[in-house]
Amino acid sequence: MAVASKPLSLSKPQDETKTRTPLADAWVQFRRNRLAVVSLVIIILLILLAIGADFLQSIGFLDDPLYQHEAPGMTFAPPMTCTQDPRRMNPQWCFVFGTDDLRRDMMSRAIYGARVSLSVGFVGATIAMLIGVTYGMIAGYYGGAIDNLMMRFIDFLYAIPDLALFILLQIFFKALAAERERVGPFAQILVDIDRSMGGLFFLFIVLGLLSWIGIARLARGQVLSYKQKEFVEAARAIGARDRRIIFVHLLPNILGPLVVVGVQSVAGFIGVETVLSYLGIGVNAPTPSWGSMIAVAQNNVFGAYPHLVLVPAGMLGVTVLAFYFLADGLRDALDPSLRGS
Amino acid sequence: MTELMTQPQTAQKDAKGREVLLRVRNLKKYFPIMAGFIIQREVGSIKAVDGVSFDVYKGETLGLVGESGCGKSTTGRTVLQLYRPTAGTVEFEGVDLVKLKGEALRRMRRRMQMIFQDPYASLNPRMSVGRIIAEPLFVHGIGTPAERAERVQYLLEKVGLNPYFVNRYPHEFSGGQRQRIGIARALALNPSLIVADEPISALDVSIQAQVVNLLQDLQQELGLTYLFIAHDLSMVRHICDRVAVMYLGKIVELAPSDELYNNPLHPYTQALLSAVPVPDPAKERKRQRIILKGDVPSPANPPVGCRFNTRCPVAVESCFRDEPELKEVSPGHFVACHLT
Numbered sequence A: 001m002a003v004a005s006k007p008l009s010l011s012k013p014q015d016e017t018k019t020r021t022p023l024a025d026a027w028v029q030f031r032r033n034r035l036a037v038v039s040l041v042i043i044i045l046l047i048l049l050a051i052g053a054d055f056l057q058s059i060g061f062l063d064d065p066l067y068q069h070e071a072p073g074m075t076f077a078p079p080m081t082c083t084q085d086p087r088r089m090n091p092q093w094c095f096v097f098g099t100d101d102l103r104r105d106m107m108s109r110a111i112y113g114a115r116v117s118l119s120v121g122f123v124g125a126t127i128a129m130l131i132g133v134t135y136g137m138i139a140g141y142y143g144g145a146i147d148n149l150m151m152r153f154i155d156f157l158y159a160i161p162d163l164a165l166f167i168l169l170q171i172f173f174k175a176l177a178a179e180r181e182r183v184g185p186f187a188q189i190l191v192d193i194d195r196s197m198g199g200l201f202f203l204f205i206v207l208g209l210l211s212w213i214g215i216a217r218l219a220r221g222q223v224l225s226y227k228q229k230e231f232v233e234a235a236r237a238i239g240a241r242d243r244r245i246i247f248v249h250l251l252p253n254i255l256g257p258l259v260v261v262g263v264q265s266v267a268g269f270i271g272v273e274t275v276l277s278y279l280g281i282g283v284n285a286p287t288p289s290w291g292s293m294i295a296v297a298q299n300n301v302f303g304a305y306p307h308l309v310l311v312p313a314g315m316l317g318v319t320v321l322a323f324y325f326l327a328d329g330l331r332d333a334l335d336p337s338l339r340g341s
Numbered sequence B: 001m002t003e004l005m006t007q008p009q010t011a012q013k014d015a016k017g018r019e020v021l022l023r024v025r026n027l028k029k030y031f032p033i034m035a036g037f038i039i040q041r042e043v044g045s046i047k048a049v050d051g052v053s054f055d056v057y058k059g060e061t062l063g064l065v066g067e068s069g070c071g072k073s074t075t076g077r078t079v080l081q082l083y084r085p086t087a088g089t090v091e092f093e094g095v096d097l098v099k100l101k102g103e104a105l106r107r108m109r110r111r112m113q114m115i116f117q118d119p120y121a122s123l124n125p126r127m128s129v130g131r132i133i134a135e136p137l138f139v140h141g142i143g144t145p146a147e148r149a150e151r152v153q154y155l156l157e158k159v160g161l162n163p164y165f166v167n168r169y170p171h172e173f174s175g176g177q178r179q180r181i182g183i184a185r186a187l188a189l190n191p192s193l194i195v196a197d198e199p200i201s202a203l204d205v206s207i208q209a210q211v212v213n214l215l216q217d218l219q220q221e222l223g224l225t226y227l228f229i230a231h232d233l234s235m236v237r238h239i240c241d242r243v244a245v246m247y248l249g250k251i252v253e254l255a256p257s258d259e260l261y262n263n264p265l266h267p268y269t270q271a272l273l274s275a276v277p278v279p280d281p282a283k284e285r286k287r288q289r290i291i292l293k294g295d296v297p298s299p300a301n302p303p304v305g306c307r308f309n310t311r312c313p314v315a316v317e318s319c320f321r322d323e324p325e326l327k328e329v330s331p332g333h334f335v336a337c338h339l340t
Helices: A022-031 A034-051 A053-058 A106-142 A144-158 A162-178 A185-196 A200-211 A213-227 A230-237 A242-278 A290-299 A307-334 B072-079 B102-111 B129-139 B145-158 B163-167 B175-187 B205-222 B233-239 B257-262 B267-274 B281-286
Strands: A081-084 A092-095 B019-035 B041-057 B061-065 B087-092 B112-115 B193-197 B225-230 B242-247 B250-256 B327-330 B333-335
Touching: A022 A034, A022 A307, A034 A053, A034 A106, A034 A307, A053 A106, A106 A144, A106 A200, A106 A213, A106 A242, A106 A290, A106 A307, A144 A213, A162 A185, A162 A200, A162 A242, A185 A200, A200 A213, A200 A242, A213 A242, A230 A242, A230 B112, A242 A290, A242 A307, A290 A307, B019 B072, B019 B225, B041 B072, B041 B225, B041 B250, B061 B072, B061 B233, B072 B087, B072 B193, B072 B225, B102 B112, B112 B175, B129 B145, B129 B163, B129 B175, B145 B163, B145 B175, B175 B205, B205 B225, B205 B233, B225 B233, B233 B257, B242 B257, B242 B267, B250 B257, B250 B267
Parallel strands: B061 B225, B061 B242, B112 B193, B193 B225
Antiparallel strands: A081 A092, B019 B041, B019 B087, B242 B250, B250 B333, B327 B333
């Protein structure tokens, strides 16, 4: 209390540099976790690769992922083989990661596959966060009968086995797409959107359907614990409206754990997309996806050509782990109470 | 900022010509006890505040004391309409707050503020000190950002904090400093009434005096009226003009401070005061403690008759039958006891 005893000395406090916003504080904490930083770099690189894939193709670094090479005497080319393809303008091409059964370049397919995985992951997590946080905060903040009703609905959704529902719905949507001429105009529009996105649109809908329940429960719990705090009561006492209390006082305080779970869920969505594509009910056939690449490996003799499974599985593993480690680092950085553990 | 200075001219005077700022009549707050799966029903209620009446005069400090769970904090929060009362009226500056809703009540909040008990929980950890103190002004749309910043500087100085702290966050401060921030926030709108809910009980003893003196200085300077909730009896005597003693949701005795401390009439007040050490060795040696037996009964099911009858050392038969009313036994001294 040395400061308070000399209240009106207007000299600048000595440790001015120590003042940090909570966000800057979290960043300093995050940087200490090497694994999380490496994961963040890997994820950023993956995103850049996925976004810049077309550019990389235009400068000749990547190949068209759908192009089936026609080189004599070549199926399942192992990594680091170079061939001539007489049909092309620039016939010399080196397969860094080899080719698949249809003589398509594995490296190009793996990188284009990151587009599918990352967009499914991020879109899924965004839908989950938007619906989940809104739903959970409404239930937690207003409480009472509203809360009771909303949470019983979540309990009902929780009882549905999610993978089974995903498979069922994907099969339904695939059938819808196949029967495009015989469905109504609204369904036709949906099918057209889905086709233009290579089958991603229906995947987003299916994954978004149940994705938010975990986050909604977490958000509700966080709101319940924070709305009891005196600073929320203080906000009410000064005359703040509900909207301000929710967005200014509750949301910033509960966001930390929600972001952590959101980042973790990205890895989960990538996993589910891989499973569905592996089963052949994910993205539409020629669109490259890690799951469908693994399925190709399974259909063929991957004992002799291990690159068929190693390339997509390696990409998948690195990506999923990176998101988990990133979430771990974020948890330590955003939750001060866990510091030092 | 001039609109901060205007006072609604709806003064009410009592018989002796004192201006009544706050008139609470028969205030009740019951919290429902719910039970049942999916379909909840009310199976009872906690009678936290059960028929409390008092006046607070302009410029005075009314102390509200009592042991934990007697309903004193609930009374404070119900007066401010942070909890909506089950019954009763709260007339503040001539307006019955209980009848106000939504926007009208929100506008009334400019005139009455609260200081909280726990300085660690009452400040949003994600907001800088400047934003915390400016929030009441922002919420009520008062002043431009520059004017608000100026007022924050003024308030920080007023409560004895360095104005350079505006961009800091609550976790960088000690408990006493945080409580000063809370006081600055309460003062931001220039309220006439401040409900202080045990503002010092979470602080170190050395800091308590500082904060109490700050509150007193501010009262003199700004003409504030305090409803001061506390359980530290010697501190209450120091700061309060009048004191109300609560027991199990009711006021049992209300009197000017000196009168209450020198001439306590209710057996519960006598027991409470007998627990206060006297800073005089000769008197302290003669002090006889009245030790109450048993615990406070459950406020869900208070005893019939006088609420204190389960622990009262002098209870007679009528105490178990009739509930005593708060009677004025000498000018300004009210007691709810059959034996006075």
